[in-house]
Amino acid sequence: MKIMVAIKRVIDYAVKIRVKPDKSGVETNNVKMSMNPFCEIALEEALRIKESGLASEVIAVSMGPTQVVDTIRTGLAMGADRAIHVDYPGTLYPLSVAKILKALVEIEKPGLIFLGKQAIDDDCNQTGQMIAGLLKWPQGTFASKVVLDKEKQTAVVDREVDGGLETLCLDLPAVITADLRLNQPRYATLPNIMKAKSKVIKKLTPEDLKVEIKSDIEVVKVTEPPKRKAGVLVSSVDELIDKLKNEARVV
Template identity: 75%
Template structure:
């Protein structure tokens, strides 16, 4: 069985997000980028299934600008057999990603598609459900455990899974595997080659930072706390 895993390049989770001066988005220039943590978990689960003899190949897929190849190389260093990069210069909405994944599934014919349940940059949590709908495949979302028992793989399992944080602890890419990844194949294609038009009805008008939280106060008694909750916060 072949497993396809979708991985996304995002601003590293440890980076403090800054809004661009023109408020058109968040700053990504000279900012550390890495694989989306939920995607790391999805890839790790696929690799464990291969190591358990439940899969013959793991294919990592990423969509976006040319620098997504770096993220794919990380996936290959973790253990994926090969990668596919769909070259898209602009931002992608979940439905467009789902349509591209469907086209790749139709071409590659994997038995199982695994995605992270959401990306930490937009938190949409939509792609896994959308692609399952487009493929008319059964789906499992927010997976904290995946167990495949009593199945033979003479025929594809053909389902979609989106992974949650509790599923596993992703491995680190070792230096020998990083060097080996340089020789692994990354196939490049475009939405036009996949016959998937990219368009979106969504427009980002403005991106602003959330208001700063007010400093807390130290209260001297329970009575004072109750008074503030009742007369200032008006929650009781």
């Protein structure tokens, strides 16, 4: 069984985000970029499944401009067998990404697709659900535990919901999106980083996959969140309740 893992290049989680002066987006020039943390978790889980003997190959997939290749190399250094880069210079929104993944699934025919539950740049949390809908595959989102049964061709997924944990049994092929507590991703070792340089990255375009890219989302304006106001000391419970009711309006 092949496992396909979608990975995304985002601004590194430790970088302080700066909004562009024209408020059209966030500044990415000369900013450190890295693999989306949830995508790292998804890739780690795919690698563990392969190492347990339940999968034959892990394919990393990423989309975007030429710079995305650096992120793909990180995935290969972690242990992915090969990679696919869908070259597209513009912005790709979740539905377009899902359509590209669907086209790649028809070519590669994986038994399982792993994604991060969301990307830390747009926080959309849509791509996994959309690709499952387009493929008509079962889905397990927000996965905190995944157990595969090779004989039954099923995946048992514990997923985190507001009320606690929900357990799903999915028939394969299926789509699974990784939550934070699924695993702890490994670090790429120096020998594997060197090996990654010789691993295959197949380059495609949306045109090659016969996928029409069109924007279904319009970004009107990007602004920083309002700065937090300084706290105040109150002298009594009655004053606290009065402020919560009349100023904060939360009670």
